[in-house]
Amino acid sequence: MSMKRKYHHGALKEALIEAALELLAEGGPAALSLSEAAKRVGVTAAAPYRHFASRDELLNEVARRGFLSFAAALEKGWDEGRPDAATAMWRMSAAYLAFARAEPGLYAAMFGSAASLAAEASADAADHALEILWRSVVAFLQLRGVSAQGARKLALQVWALAHGVAMLAVSGHLDAAKGLDPDPVLDTAIRNLMEAAVRRAESAAGPR
Amino acid sequence: MSMKRKYHHGALKEALIEAALELLAEGGPAALSLSEAAKRVGVTAAAPYRHFASRDELLNEVARRGFLSFAAALEKGWDEGRPDAATAMWRMSAAYLAFARAEPGLYAAMFGSAASLAAEASADAADHALEILWRSVVAFLQLRGVSAQGARKLALQVWALAHGVAMLAVSGHLDAAKGLDPDPVLDTAIRNLMEAAVRRAESAAGPR
DNA sequence: ACCTGAACACCGTTCAAGT
DNA sequence: ACCTGAACACCGTTCAAGT
Numbered sequence: 490m491s492m493k494r495k496y497h498h499g500a501l502k503e504a505l506i507e508a509a510l511e512l513l514a515e516g517g518p519a520a521l522s523l524s525e526a527a528k529r530v531g532v533t534a535a536a537p538y539r540h541f542a543s544r545d546e547l548l549n550e551v552a553r554r555g556f557l558s559f560a561a562a563l564e565k566g567w568d569e570g571r572p573d574a575a576t577a578m579w580r581m582s583a584a585y586l587a588f589a590r591a592e593p594g595l596y597a598a599m600f601g602s603a604a605s606l607a608a609e610a611s612a613d614a615a616d617h618a619l620e621i622l623w624r625s626v627v628a629f630l631q632l633r634g635v636s637a638q639g640a641r642k643l644a645l646q647v648w649a650l651a652h653g654v655a656m657l658a659v660s661g662h663l664d665a666a667k668g669l670d671p672d673p674v675l676d677t678a679i680r681n682l683m684e685a686a687v688r689r690a691e692s693a694a695g696p697r
Numbered sequence: 698m699s700m701k702r703k704y705h706h707g708a709l710k711e712a713l714i715e716a717a718l719e720l721l722a723e724g725g726p727a728a729l730s731l732s733e734a735a736k737r738v739g740v741t742a743a744a745p746y747r748h749f750a751s752r753d754e755l756l757n758e759v760a761r762r763g764f765l766s767f768a769a770a771l772e773k774g775w776d777e778g779r780p781d782a783a784t785a786m787w788r789m790s791a792a793y794l795a796f797a798r799a800e801p802g803l804y805a806a807m808f809g810s811a812a813s814l815a816a817e818a819s820a821d822a823a824d825h826a827l828e829i830l831w832r833s834v835v836a837f838l839q840l841r842g843v844s845a846q847g848a849r850k851l852a853l854q855v856w857a858l859a860h861g862v863a864m865l866a867v868s869g870h871l872d873a874a875k876g877l878d879p880d881p882v883l884d885t886a887i888r889n890l891m892e893a894a895v896r897r898a899e900s901a902a903g904p905r
Numbered sequence: 906a907c908c909t910g911a912a913c914a915c916c917g918t919t920c921a922a923g924t
Numbered sequence: 925a926c927c928t929g930a931a932c933a934c935c936g937t938t939c940a941a942g943t
Contacts, residue, residue, distance in 0.1 A: 646886040653861030678854040685889030
């Protein structure tokens with residue numbers, strides 16, 4: 490009756506990815522072991538090499554998928570800018586933080602590769618996330634009636650801010666510092682960034 | 698004449714830390730191996746255990762020292778706020794980025810531990826870095842003649858911003874996105890953050 | 906007190922062999 | 925085509941011995 494041990498044909502690749510997500514959740518990127526994933530899935534340590542050229546390739550694939558669900562989470566938070574760009578942007582930044590805090594291991598795998606992994610494939614996925622931020626910044630500027638010039642740069646600043654808060658929150662540097670809740674910290678910072686950008690655009694447009 | 702192989706008494710611990718820094722520079726945190734450090738220094742793989750209880754403890758010690766020189770770099774950039782807080786703050790943020798870009802491996806070891814390492818000892822060192830940021834934020838607000846209330850929160854936002862830009866720059870997400878130079882991105886973002894904070898404080902103080 | 910040598914478990918990776 | 929078994933190098937860690 491047990492329908493388990495039939496990885497001898499089909500779903501090994503998917504099963505390994507699932508196991509990798511578990512390992513990531515349990516102990517972060519350092520705990521992602523190809524052997525352990527194979528063991529949990531019921532195959533030999535050599536079996537994964539039919540589907541992944543190396544441990545890093547597994548990690549890359551997991552990170553790539555992480556970026557996909559990350560982008561989906563942002564998109565959902567943005568919700569096409571309803572009811573207005575400002576509110577939606579706040580909701581999206583909360584979704585950003587929520588993702589990182591819910592899956593710190595995955596988030597670390599997505600961004601923690603540092604210089605060790607080029608991760609060309611996941612770069613596209615990351616760019617997709619940036620594009621969502623960019624669209625929301627453009628919408629926000631339009632709502633405020635100013636030029637969307639420099640929106641890309643502004644989107645990068647918002648991203649950096651969210652990323653920084655997320656990292657500090659996950660690594661405990663935030664709570665340790667002052668028992669501060671990451672959400673309002675990120676929220677007011679983004680507001681300030683956007684307000685300053687709007688003012689700058691206004692004074693550039695109407696220098697009466 | 699070769700004064701090398703006399704690790705049989707004194708400087709093993711220091712030598713291991715130096716080797717660890719090399720490994721970090723070469724391949725990031727993942728490349729920091731206790732065995733390899735021992736080999737480079739000319740001792741057995743078991744020797745380090747007289748000085749460090751585990752690999753993680755070595756990494757922790759290196760990270761702790763990293764925070765020390767990091768704080769020193771920020772302090773030097775700040776230079777007691779000369780000639781004015783605004784200029785000094787810009788210089789300090791440039792020093793922040795320069796540190797991360799000069800030693801990405803070390804920087805990753807300092808912050809990349811994510812949830813895996815509590816790193817209580819290095820938490821103090823990190824707090825010291827935050828304190829420098831905090832002092833500069835206070836000085837900036839004083840220069841602009843507004844209350845320093847909420848300076849800690851603002852300092853955290855500045856930190857998150859700098860950290861985010863540094864990480865994105867190091868991991869290549871920034872250049873890949875648009876060929877943008879990280880320095881002006883961080884600089885204008887911090888300016889915007891500070892300007893918005895000043896305006897908020899002004900409107901709160903003088904509601905005529 | 907500080908280090909070596911030998912040992913064990915674990916991991917990444919390869920390859921010849923099985924089905 | 926997909927997986928097992930055996931093998932190798934490497935790493936973290938422990939411990940009994942050496943000096």
